[in-house]
Amino acid sequence: MQSVLISGVMFMSIWAFAAMGYDKRQAKKKGQRIPERTLWLLAIIGGGIGAYFGMQVFRHKTRHTAFRIGFLLLAIIHGIGILYLLGIHIPGISEV
Numbered sequence: 001m002q003s004v005l006i007s008g009v010m011f012m013s014i015w016a017f018a019a020m021g022y023d024k025r026q027a028k029k030k031g032q033r034i035p036e037r038t039l040w041l042l043a044i045i046g047g048g049i050g051a052y053f054g055m056q057v058f059r060h061k062t063r064h065t066a067f068r069i070g071f072l073l074l075a076i077i078h079g080i081g082i083l084y085l086l087g088i089h090i091p092g093i094s095e096v
Contacts, residue, residue: 002085002086005081005085006082006085006086008046009046009047009049009078009081009082011046012042012045012046012047012050013046013047013048013049013050013051013053013078014047014050015042015047015050016039016042016043016047016048016049016050016051016054017047017050017051017053017054017057018050018054019034019038019039019042019051019054020039020050020051020054020055020057020058020060020061021054021057021058021060022034023039023060024058024059024060027060036061039051039061039067040070043070043071043074044074046078048071048073048074048075048076048077048078049074049075049078049079051071051074051075052071052072052074052075053075055067055068055071
């Protein structure tokens with residue numbers, strides 16, 4: 001079960017990263033864009049890490065405070081979740 005969840009987060013992160021790159025490319029070409037709602041959905045359902053790194057790598061949506069803070073928080077949450085599933089204890093975070 002753990003490997004399925006980790007694989008899902010990895011898959012969604014790759015998808016979100018690619019979506020950020022595609023949307024940035026479309027923005028430069030004045031082409032059809034990916035709706036912001038879709039970018040958020042990809043980030044929320046497991047792609048927070050990829051969305052955040054995609055935002056940084058492609059310099060896309062970096063002026064939107066909601067994206068900067070939201071994607072960072074989702075990346076942190078998903079990262080902590082992966083570490084928890086791997087059995088890695090994080091100091092300062094209480095055990096549930």
